[in-house]
Amino acid sequence: xxxxxxxxxxxxxxxxxxxxxxxxxxxxxxxxxxxxxxxxxxxxxxxxxxxxxxxxxxxxxxxxxxxxxxxxxxxxxxxxxxxxxxxxxxxxxxxxxxxxxxxxxxxxxxxxxxxxxxxxxxxxxxxxxxxxxxxxxxxxxxxxxxxxxxxxxxxxxxxxxxxxxxxxxxxxxxxxxxxxxxxxxxxxxxxxxxxxxx
Amino acid sequence: xxxxxxxxxxxxxxxxxxxxxxxxxxxxxxxxxxxxxxxxxxxxxxxxxxxxxxxxxxxxxxxxxxxxxxxx
Numbered sequence: 001x002x003x004x005x006x007x008x009x010x011x012x013x014x015x016x017x018x019x020x021x022x023x024x025x026x027x028x029x030x031x032x033x034x035x036x037x038x039x040x041x042x043x044x045x046x047x048x049x050x051x052x053x054x055x056x057x058x059x060x061x062x063x064x065x066x067x068x069x070x071x072x073x074x075x076x077x078x079x080x081x082x083x084x085x086x087x088x089x090x091x092x093x094x095x096x097x098x099x100x101x102x103x104x105x106x107x108x109x110x111x112x113x114x115x116x117x118x119x120x121x122x123x124x125x126x127x128x129x130x131x132x133x134x135x136x137x138x139x140x141x142x143x144x145x146x147x148x149x150x151x152x153x154x155x156x157x158x159x160x161x162x163x164x165x166x167x168x169x170x171x172x173x174x175x176x177x178x179x180x181x182x183x184x185x186x187x188x189x190x191x192x193x194x195x196x197x198x
Numbered sequence: 199x200x201x202x203x204x205x206x207x208x209x210x211x212x213x214x215x216x217x218x219x220x221x222x223x224x225x226x227x228x229x230x231x232x233x234x235x236x237x238x239x240x241x242x243x244x245x246x247x248x249x250x251x252x253x254x255x256x257x258x259x260x261x262x263x264x265x266x267x268x269x270x
Contacts, residue, residue: 020230052225052226054233171213175214
């Protein structure tokens with residue numbers, strides 16, 4: 001019997017085969033990483049570690065880019081069979097980003113799954129903190145960045161608080177019980193509670 | 199072992215078993231992929247392909263609130 005995950009050099013290695021959802025994220029990140037930094041957050045963090053539930057989107061934080069840089073990213077995504085819900089060119093889409101509104105991408109001729117790209121800057125203190133303190137996680141040869149697990153749990157328990165989010169948090173608490181650190185919960189809680197005041 | 203009685207108990211029980219036995223990931227893969235396949239088939243039938251797909255999809259996505267006007 002093989003364990004669900006192991007830790008090597010501070011990287012969480014999940015012991016499973018790829019799903020179609022993983023391929024979708026991997027293909028998107030292969031393009032995004034050429035143009036921008038990122039952090040995978042929210043539901044997919046729980047799902048990639050085994051939470052058995054349906055999802056329609058994968059949330060990614062990314063720093064607000066310059067318009068020229070975004071145009072290049074958009075062009076490459078479109079050339080690789082992704083389309084953006086909000087428009088077909090940077091003039092249509094960029095106002096969403098500069099006003100801190102999310103944008104979504106799916107594969108051509110599909111609505112779901114989609115990537116929700118959430119623009120952030122230093123004013124979004126909790127999001128900016130997790131963005132700057134990534135945890136690496138790996139499925140086979142696909143490595144990507146997620147928040148510290150303790151941060152993700154508290155964010156779901158304090159900010160999001162829906163049934164699905166609390167179940168996700170419970171899943172993370174149970175599966176990662178061997179590696180969670182109480183001092184990390186204490187460090188992150190005031191940062192996350194600060195978001196309630198914003 | 200405590201008998202699970204709520205959704206939350208099942209979530210915890212499944213995670214604890216998964217931690218020790220990765221063969222349970224196969225069930226999760228089936229659930230995720232069956233949902234994606236159902237969704238793909240449904241929307242292609244509803245919206246067509248190419249530019250027609252985007253046009254029809256955007257009308258639908260506005261109705262369900264997944265495309266909103268820019269909020270400033």
